[in-house]
Amino acid sequence: MSEIAITRTQQPKAPPPDESLAFGDVFSDHMFQMNYEVGKGWHDPRIVPYGPFMLDPACCVLHYGQGIFDGLKAFRGQDGHIRLFRLGDHARRLNRSAHYLCIPELDPAMVEESIRALIEVDRNWVPRKAGTSMYIRPTVIATETFLGVHPSHSYLYYVIAGPVGAYYKEGMNPVRILASDQHVRAVKGGLGAAKTMANYAASLYGAEEAQKAGYTQVLWLDALEHKYLDEVGTMNIMVKIGDEVVTPPLGGAILAGITRDSVLTLLRGWGMKVSERAVSIDEVLDAAKAGRLEMWGTGTAAVISPVGELGFKGERHLINDGKTGALTQKLYDAIVGIQYGTEPDPHGWARLLGN
Numbered sequence: 001m002s003e004i005a006i007t008r009t010q011q012p013k014a015p016p017p018d019e020s021l022a023f024g025d026v027f028s029d030h031m032f033q034m035n036y037e038v039g040k041g042w043h044d045p046r047i048v049p050y051g052p053f054m055l056d057p058a059c060c061v062l063h064y065g066q067g068i069f070d071g072l073k074a075f076r077g078q079d080g081h082i083r084l085f086r087l088g089d090h091a092r093r094l095n096r097s098a099h100y101l102c103i104p105e106l107d108p109a110m111v112e113e114s115i116r117a118l119i120e121v122d123r124n125w126v127p128r129k130a131g132t133s134m135y136i137r138p139t140v141i142a143t144e145t146f147l148g149v150h151p152s153h154s155y156l157y158y159v160i161a162g163p164v165g166a167y168y169k170e171g172m173n174p175v176r177i178l179a180s181d182q183h184v185r186a187v188k189g190g191l192g193a194a195k196t197m198a199n200y201a202a203s204l205y206g207a208e209e210a211q212k213a214g215y216t217q218v219l220w221l222d223a224l225e226h227k228y229l230d231e232v233g234t235m236n237i238m239v240k241i242g243d244e245v246v247t248p249p250l251g252g253a254i255l256a257g258i259t260r261d262s263v264l265t266l267l268r269g270w271g272m273k274v275s276e277r278a279v280s281i282d283e284v285l286d287a288a289k290a291g292r293l294e295m296w297g298t299g300t301a302a303v304i305s306p307v308g309e310l311g312f313k314g315e316r317h318l319i320n321d322g323k324t325g326a327l328t329q330k331l332y333d334a335i336v337g338i339q340y341g342t343e344p345d346p347h348g349w350a351r352l353l354g355n
């Protein structure tokens, strides 16, 4: 990749106090950008002051949603080091998402370098308080000015980042989820395996309905039979039934979560029985009734999100007495320990900034 040109802001802002941080509403002083045109390839990598950019109202992404993103975090440990969690895996996944959306290949090494360089420039924005982190959002949008439908001939890749607060301020909080046999998020053969805007648009209506019914998230079932678990909200779903941990297999409508992979790797390392197999809502409800169920979601934002209650067809089912399960808590602690550098990192998931 050619050298990244850096233009520093003339008006640096003061990062807000760590105590005030929420999620996704504060952004650091700079952003990374790079353009693509047919015949020219990806070119002009640069870090510039954060700010709005101009788009033609007819540009592709605004009409047909040809765009992708990823989401990862940098953590400042008590030792002062900044750690990027599974940077290489996020870069490779962005490239896989590009493939599904007919977006030209993004060299994962280039994606890694863009993120690393941006966090280096804005390192004073990585918060310090326990549980806080820097959320990083690499994004690609189709920019061709053209209302016909075909893959765009030009793209913008950009990266923005901002400090975010602790997801759990007072310990883990089990959520209530509603299994929907009405709405679906993604279908096999569609875009479910890509991190793309369209899947999020498709999730909004069902999520609103669940919230109106008093739930936090939707438990998405498969789109064909409305029978097998797919994902929860925008997280991967896992259950522990007896002594077996089960998560739906990849290869269809499911996004290959990197937290999902971290959890599966840890569990296998601990010698637990782990299955990537289809798991039906009936099997889960039976286990809940028998008191043999733990259930949690996995994703970068929350890491692990325990499920305390599951609604289905007008009935509410308590899971693990509505409390965070022991394994759920252990997984959370293990991953967070690696992210902040308080636990050994045998898989080399945390990459130190600056080396």
Ligand SMILES: *Cc1c(COP(=O)(O)O)cnc(C)c1O
Residues within 6 Å of the ligand: 071, 195, 199, 231, 233, 234, 235, 236, 255, 256, 257, 258, 259, 260, 298, 299, 300, 301
């Ligand atoms: C991003 C995402 C996840 C979680 O992936 P992580 O890499 O663990 O953050 C799960 N499901 C969907 C639909 C997603 O977009």
